[in-house]
Amino acid sequence: xxxxxxxxxxxxxxxxxxxxxxxxxxxxxxxxxxxxxxxxxxxxxxxxxxxxxxxxxxxxxxxxxxxxxxxxxxxxxxxxxxxxxxxxxxxxxxxxxxxxxxxxxxxxxxxxxxxxxxxxxxxxxxxxxxxxxxxxxxxxxxxxxxxxxxxxxx
Numbered sequence: 001x002x003x004x005x006x007x008x009x010x011x012x013x014x015x016x017x018x019x020x021x022x023x024x025x026x027x028x029x030x031x032x033x034x035x036x037x038x039x040x041x042x043x044x045x046x047x048x049x050x051x052x053x054x055x056x057x058x059x060x061x062x063x064x065x066x067x068x069x070x071x072x073x074x075x076x077x078x079x080x081x082x083x084x085x086x087x088x089x090x091x092x093x094x095x096x097x098x099x100x101x102x103x104x105x106x107x108x109x110x111x112x113x114x115x116x117x118x119x120x121x122x123x124x125x126x127x128x129x130x131x132x133x134x135x136x137x138x139x140x141x142x143x144x145x146x147x148x149x150x151x152x153x154x
Contacts, residue, residue, distance in 0.1 A: 032139075036135060039135050039138065040058075040131055044124050046124075054119060064108055065108060065109075068108065075094060075097050075101070113125065
């Protein structure tokens with residue numbers, strides 16, 4: 001409590017606000033994750049046993065794919081901002097990085113595709129990729145309609 005009394009009122013308010021904002025973001029993130037789990041479980045018709053084996057592998061796959069996509073997004077933003085001032089060498093470097101990210105994603109998908117086939121029948125593995133796209137469309141519609149992502153029982 002002694003530290004709090006030394007903080008300026010503005011700093012205290014900012015600290016509290018950031019704490020609440022962080023908690024609100026975490027709650028929305030948890031809600032989105034719960035919605036994703038329910039959506040995938042329903043669309044893939046995962047049994048309890050399949051779900052127990054699927055989610056750790058899929059979450060690892062998704063996290064790795066997200067990292068590649070973040071790197072690609074940084075590249076796209078750099079190109080969009082600097083396209084008129086990039087030297088030929090910078091353009092070539094950007095193209096090389098673009099191909100690298102595409103290759104990384106392909107290798108990742110091939111690797112995890114094999115892992116998915118070890119735990120799920122081929123039809124459900126095929127549906128993983130379809131369901132990823134369907135979930136993105138679903139979330140984009142929710143955003144477009146300016147609604148919060150509902151958490152429902154499926």
